[in-house]
Amino acid sequence: MRFIFLFLLALLAFFNYELWYGDNGQARISDLQEKIENQQKLNDAAIARNNAMAAEVQDLRDGGKAVEEIGRLEQGMIKQDEIFVQILTPNS
Structure with a gap:
């Protein structure tokens, strides 16, 4: 009886070790x-x-406004009969 108790206790200790510190x-x-x-x-x-x-891709496919906006911002494009005004700040 004592042997079974010690065996079960050792088995419990082994499994606890594996649970907490094992791989x-x-x-x-x-x-x-x-x-x-x-x-x-x-x-x-x-x-x-x-x-x-x-x-953005869907907007580019569906509408021309997105293409126009990108053209204006990135390429500096203007429409016909528009006036382009550029304000320069002095170099500091």
Whole structure:
């Protein structure tokens, strides 16, 4: 009877050691959970960026206003019969 009790106690100690300090123990699990949370944050940011790009692409496909806006801002284009005024600030 005593032998069975000691065997079961040793078995319990072994499994507890494996649970807390083993290769797949609690420390590794918490480390992996932290990595999962960080990756989920990166994925959420990428999804938001992709959604913004998809909306811009859809706007470029559907309407001419987006193309006109990009042309005006990036290329400095103006419409016919428009007056272009450029205000320069003195160099400081």
